[in-house]
Amino acid sequence: MQQKLIALDLDGTTLNGQSMISPKTKAVLQKASRAGHIVSIVTGRPYRISKQIYDDLNIKTPMINFNGGLGHIPHQNWDKEYQKTFSREIAFDLLKNMDTFGIKLMAAEKKSMILASNPHAIVDDFFPVPLNSEQILNQQNLKSDPTSLTILIDDKKKDKIIQHLEQVYGSNVEVGVWGGVNPVLELEPKGVNKAVGIKHLADNFKIDRSNIIAFGDEHNDREMIDYAGWGVVMSNGTDELKKLANDITAKDNTQDGLATYLENYLKLAE
Template sequence: MNKKLITIDLDGTTLNNKAEVSSTTKKVLSQATAEGHIVSIVTGRPYRISKQIYDSLGLTTPMINFNGALAHIPHKNWDKSYEYTINRDIVFDILNSRKELGINMLAAEGKHMLLADNTSQLVEGFFPQALKSNQILNQQNLQHDPTSITMFVDQDKKQLITDRLLKKYGDVIEVNTWGGPKAVLEVVSKGIQKAVGVSYLADYYGIAQKDIVAFGDESNDKEMLSYAGWGVAMQNGTPEIRGLANDVTTLNNQENGLAHYLEDYLNLAK
């Protein structure tokens, strides 16, 4: 079998519903690596809440964060790393019209930066429950262009806010929606999505597109699964993702669906 580039989403895919990696998943991904395949995390998560997962899997490969906006090797200065940013003036503009737009909370992030304007909508596990003075989103603290902007909005205003943002900044940004019950919008640079990061990794490793195997479950995995030579949707994935994938796991993320699928696909010793 040719060497494969295996790109794995985290939430709802590699992680169970408690945001944990099971021992079974660790074992299978370790086996895949030992057999010469390349395993790389490609996630919408920022680096600050994915590095511990990367470390627990014992990976040394590049990681893609912010849905393709950041490529880097944790704990190393990788000369091939990239980071696509958004002009900070856009953040200030949105901040000034936050109440008018109906945005409940606004956050700006980079590889080593998290700023938010309040804590009322923060999601446990994704954001700290309290902000230090230097973490408050304002002109004084936001000194650098962010990689991602996150907005918590009212469910009934989600489309309206998306349309307004695209009308004003659509030539330089993309607006994505988080999966799950909360109405959350995420802004990244124009043209950025997970397939950008996957293509970059494939070029770096010299892996043909047909030898890319991608796993995902949500709308932000759409381009990655479509781009990969073999796109695999999780059983718990959205109908859209299951419909466009080459295959669907028999088991869900609570049942180590990714690990069992990969074990069979790569003919790993059980």
């Protein structure tokens, strides 16, 4: 079989209900890697909360973080590494207007930077705590342009802030809304999405678009599922994403749906 680029979303896709990689999923992905395929994590998560999963998988391939904003090979220097950013002035504007927009918490990040407006707030383990004084998000500490801004907002003011961001900064950033219980917005550089990441990987590994197989479940996987030669959506995925899929897994992410599908697709079963 021709070498494939296997692009894996994490939450709701590769990870089970406990946000872990199951033994079966790990075994299948390692088998795919040994068979010569490029297995890559392509996630909206920052590096700091996907590193452990990458290490657990024990594969040495590139990883895409921040929905396409960062492409790198962890623990080594990769000459094809990239990181996209947008102006830190946007963060400064939002910091000044936190009350107006109902912003409860904001974090600015890049590969090795994390700053947050409140050192003690916890949301779904996503926002890091506790932070030291150099990690408080303010004008002094935010010395370089971020790759991502994550914003926890008052649900009642959500439409107002989205409208402001799109009107004022729409030519500089993409405004994403998180799936899940908390009203969280995410800003990324304009034109950045997961398809940017997988195209970068495919070009570098000389893999044709038709040999990319991508797995996802949520709206931030849309461009990747659309771009891949074979886009597979989890049975627990959104209805909107399923409309774009080449196929849908029979089982969901809590039942090793991805592993079972990939094992059959690549004919990896012993």
